[in-house]
Amino acid sequence: MTGVRTKSGTTAVPGSADSSISPGAAQWLTLRHCKQVLAVVHTEVYGQRLRDVLSLLESDLRIQVRFTVAPHAFNAGARRSLPAVGGAMLPWEEAVGRRFDLVIAAGSQGVDRLTGPLLRLPHGAGHNKLSRPHDDRDPGAPRTVGGLGRRYLVRGGRVVPRALALAHREELGVLRRHCPEAMPVAQVVGDATYDRIRAALPTRRHIRAALGLRRGQRLLLVSSTWGSGSSFDRLDALLPRLLTELDPEQYRTAVLVHPNVWSGHGDWQVRSWLSPALDRGVALVPPELDWRSLVVAADWVIGDHGSVTLYSTLTNAPILLACFPADDVDPSSPGAELARVAPALSPSRPLPEQLAYARAVYRAADYARIARRISSEPGRFGRNARRLMYRLLGLGEPAYEPALSPLPLPGRLWGSPGDGVAG
Structure with missing residues (x-):
């Protein structure tokens, strides 16, 4: 040899x-x-x-x-x-x-x-x-x-x-x-x-409890990919609206930022830019936390053309698009199909109205069809x-069935242990 x-x-x-x-x-x-x-x-x-x-x-x-x-x-x-x-x-x-x-x-x-x-x-x-x-x-x-x-x-x-x-x-x-x-x-x-999110769906209640969500509270997940076409540069307008237009006792908001934003700008800078909202109860998901548990726990997802938004079609959460740079997306892709199905967030209409609309027009069959295009x-x-x-x-496989690990339970983002059981 x-x-x-x-x-x-x-x-x-x-x-x-x-x-x-x-x-x-x-x-x-x-x-x-x-x-x-x-x-x-x-x-x-x-x-x-x-x-x-x-x-x-x-x-x-x-x-x-x-x-x-x-x-x-x-x-x-x-x-x-x-x-x-x-x-x-x-x-x-x-x-x-x-x-x-x-x-x-x-x-x-x-x-x-x-x-x-x-x-x-x-x-x-x-x-x-x-x-x-x-x-x-x-x-x-x-x-x-x-x-x-x-x-x-x-x-x-x-x-x-x-x-x-x-x-x-x-x-x-x-x-x-x-x-x-x-x-x-x-x-x-x-x-x-895809496989790990789908396997975790039956444990949604436990994931929500681990996050600190109380019974009856609804989780709004705001997700941003990286780059000039992402929703990140709209967060300074969106997050104050979420805080003022939604009842904080009923809604919790978590922001999920792409690791390239953390890497490109630095941890301190990302937290600094979002600090006004964080000081008022919005949770910024730390980059080391497995983001897939947040997708399983969410009741609505506000996203863009990033992968998190597309994976959210595996759940029952309605999706609203804060932005979608169509010129940067393959028009034949499942991401482009999602942009034709999910409603676009409007800056001029009340958020409770838009969340209710997204829930009303949500069609599980449409989302399931898009989700099937993620993995065959x-x-x-x-x-x-x-x-x-x-x-x-050049080796023989071990003599047991391979299995992916279950998603880990996330750390607590709100409240303290014993605050109540999530629903």
């Missing part, structure tokens, strides 16, 4: 004990012949995605997982999404100089520099957004569906991923239009977030993703 020269000058052989560490260090390991897996974290969002799939490798003593933070404009919060990794954390340049038996990433930036079969995962609810019109990483390139164009998948004339995981079979058609040479590596595996493998992500990873590793 041909070896690969590492930065230290040693030769690493794939699948051997020294494939990602030097021979001198390998002699001190307890398990010396593990397959070496590298989890590449670009941003906090990507790291959250990887945690779902990495849970499928837990408890297998044949596998060693290491982590690295790749270069990215929003990697300031990347480490916050990682487990306590200790010695399993590799500096990026060191990771580039080693060989791995499997590389897992939810982003494309820099992964062509890594050595080992790459599994590329989506980092949101499918692929709804279009690539940026002026991307300095690929100047002059036409806009494509984000994550599925050549700029994301091809470097130096070759397809970089060994396997491209997709959530829905519809995305095969999108890939065929934008990067047909990647079709042979595409694998439809489903969506972990409902409940099967764990099985499909584990099978794919073990095939890439």
Whole structure:
């Protein structure tokens, strides 16, 4: 077998004990012949995605997982999404100089520099957004569906991923239009977030109680993605209205901000911008809290073209759109279909009236149809993703059914223990 020269000058052989560490260090390991897996974290969002799939490798003593933070404009919060990794954390340049038996990433930036079969995962609810019109990483390139164009998948004339995981079979058609040479590596595996939200729906009452919601209170979840087309720059007008027009004893409001906003502007700045509303009882969801529990708990969702809004179609919460930049969304995507179904928030009408209207026109069948477009493998992500990873590793799967962990109960956002049971 041909070896690969590492930065230290040693030769690493794939699948051997020294494939990602030097021979001198390998002699001190307890398990010396593990397959070496590298989890590449670009941003906090990507790291959250990887945690779902990495849970499928837990408890297998044949596998060693290491982590690295790749270069990215929003990697300031990347480490916050990682487990306590200790010695399993590799500096990026060191990771580039080693060989791995499997590389897992939810982003494309820099992964062509890594050595080992790459599994590329989506980092949101499918692929709804279009690539940026002026991307300095690929100047002059036409806009494509984000994550599925050549700029994301091809470097130096070759397809970089060994396997491209997709959530829905519809995305095969999108890939065929934008990067047909990647079709042979595409694998439809489903969506972990879809499966975990759906599995958590029966526990909604317990999640609401954990948040501190009292019986009869209604939760209004305000969600913002990142970028100039997001709803974030409308929060300064929307949040005061929520506080003045809605009865605080009946309604609770939680604001969910995309991790790229926290990363791009800093934690202190985000809290500072929203502090007038926070001082009056609005809850800002901390970036380390698993946001999916808030989606399960919500009675209404006010959102934009971000993934949180689309995942909310899995619940019974009516959705109102605070904004929707149609030019930045693939018109054939489920996100665009949601924009044709969900009512748009009006700045001129009373909020109680608009919430009542959204509830009155809510059609469960419409939302269910859109939700079905998120994953064509409902409940099967764990099985499909584990099978794919073990095939890439050249290992037989463990002799038990794979399962995703239940969503954790969230921390308390309102009140104190013993305030009452949520309904």
